[in-house]
Amino acid sequence: FDMGTAALNMQDYAAADRYFSTTLMYNYADPEAAFYRGVARSRNKNYKGAEADFSRAIGYRYKDDGVYRERALARMGQYDYTEAIRDWDKYLAKDSLNSTGQYFRGLCHFQTLEWKKAIESFDRALRINPGYEQALLDRAAARANLKDYTGAVADYDAVLQLNPQSAAAYYNRGRAKIESGSRDNGCTDVRRAVELNMSLIEIGRCQLSLGGRS
Numbered sequence: 001f002d003m004g005t006a007a008l009n010m011q012d013y014a015a016a017d018r019y020f021s022t023t024l025m026y027n028y029a030d031p032e033a034a035f036y037r038g039v040a041r042s043r044n045k046n047y048k049g050a051e052a053d054f055s056r057a058i059g060y061r062y063k064d065d066g067v068y069r070e071r072a073l074a075r076m077g078q079y080d081y082t083e084a085i086r087d088w089d090k091y092l093a094k095d096s097l098n099s100t101g102q103y104f105r106g107l108c109h110f111q112t113l114e115w116k117k118a119i120e121s122f123d124r125a126l127r128i129n130p131g132y133e134q135a136l137l138d139r140a141a142a143r144a145n146l147k148d149y150t151g152a153v154a155d156y157d158a159v160l161q162l163n164p165q166s167a168a169a170y171y172n173r174g175r176a177k178i179e180s181g182s183r184d185n186g187c188t189d190v191r192r193a194v195e196l197n198m199s200l201i202e203i204g205r206c207q208l209s210l211g212g213r214s
Contacts, residue, residue, distance in 0.1 A: 001033055008040055016040035031062035039070060047077035065094045069101060072108075081108040099128040103135045106142075115142045133162050140172065149180035167196035 004019030020037035024030060038053030054071035072087035088105035095101060106121030122139035125132050140155030156173035159166050174189030 031060035
């Protein structure tokens, strides 16, 4: 077990997997070894094996609530966002002030096209951490999907206050402005995004939306 922990700390995930597997050969019901092998497997992108280990740890009453966080991440790695949401709910019931957990639950709702629930989770993340740039970007995208372009633009404005070099914010703010009817202003943002290394094809698309005007 100690050798597995050392390997995990050294980010040698394959070795950690082997050491914890050896531990579990001698003590099948060791929830801590199952948990840490799950962590090693998850970091090594063996998400299915990691999920099985975390479920095993839970079955043997592993006491660290982080097991739900880790299983949620493993399920997200398999694109199983519905089950991941259930784990985030359990994890956040004990640690509701975890902005990262709130954000990831919102991301899962985003992936299942539940825009309003995604926004609620991003709202919670941003109340805890107002400078959470990715939460702002994703809340803006969810708002745009609900055709709340005013709200989306406001979020992109906030991102650009935090990070004036955000090409993603310029590009997506431009798209939101174009969708809301402010095409010239929107294309100005897209051009700025291109200057910040966005794909040149996007400026072409924007020009097409203006009827070929440059």
